[in-house]
Amino acid sequence: MNIRPIEKKDNQPLKAIIQAAISEYGNNVPGSxxxxxxxxxxxxxxxxxxxxKYWVAEVDGELVGGAGLGPFTYPETAEFQKLYLSPAARGxxxxxxxxxxxxxxxxxYGYKKFYIETFQNYKAARGLYQHVGFKQLDKPLGHEPSHAACNAWYLKNLKRDI
Incomplete structure (x- = not known):
């Protein structure tokens, strides 16, 4: 496996992986x-x-998914964004x-918190988030969620290096 920063050539294959994964779980609804x-x-x-920043993962030279982070509207908070993998890459x-x-x-980058908006039916992803120390919230963080259709939210304090 190789993980590297995203390049322009990855845009369309990654879009296909992301949209296929969202559709697979029936979450291809407005606000997703x-x-x-x-x-x-x-x-x-x-x-x-x-x-x-955003990274892509390759297995045997084939793009299999990616994930990234970006600033969130809540102070000192980064959002973990767009973790999606092809079915063969999961597990x-x-x-x-x-x-x-x-x-x-x-x-x-100096963020103090790490936030995720996701869906309840992404059971494996939610298991990962809990495994690495994210705590589930009862509602979205702040006033403006990135994706109004999401129905599960997680937050992690970034206290120490991992």
Missing amino acids: PYYDTVLDHLAEHYAHQDRA HHIGHQLEIMAEKAARK
Whole structure:
């Protein structure tokens, strides 16, 4: 497995992985990441944001998914964003590796908290979040959730290096 920063050539294959995964769980509804306009240009989107980054994972040279982080509207908080993997890549700790990279970058960028908006029916992803120390919230953090359709929210305090 190889994890590297996203490049422009990854935009369309990654968009296909993200939208397929969202559809697979029936979450391709208005207000979900399925309709994010940045999916067509993720590499450029992350390259032009301060304190943001996105990585892709490859297995045998094939793109299998990715994840990133970006600033959130709540003070000193980064949002863990768009962790999606192809079905064949799931269950091989790739998501865990991507979360570790994103969390380290969040600390490096000076964020104090790490936030996630997701869906209840993403059972494996929610298990990962809980395993690495995220705590489930009763409601979205702040006033403006990134994705109004999401129905599960998690927060982690970034106190020490991992």
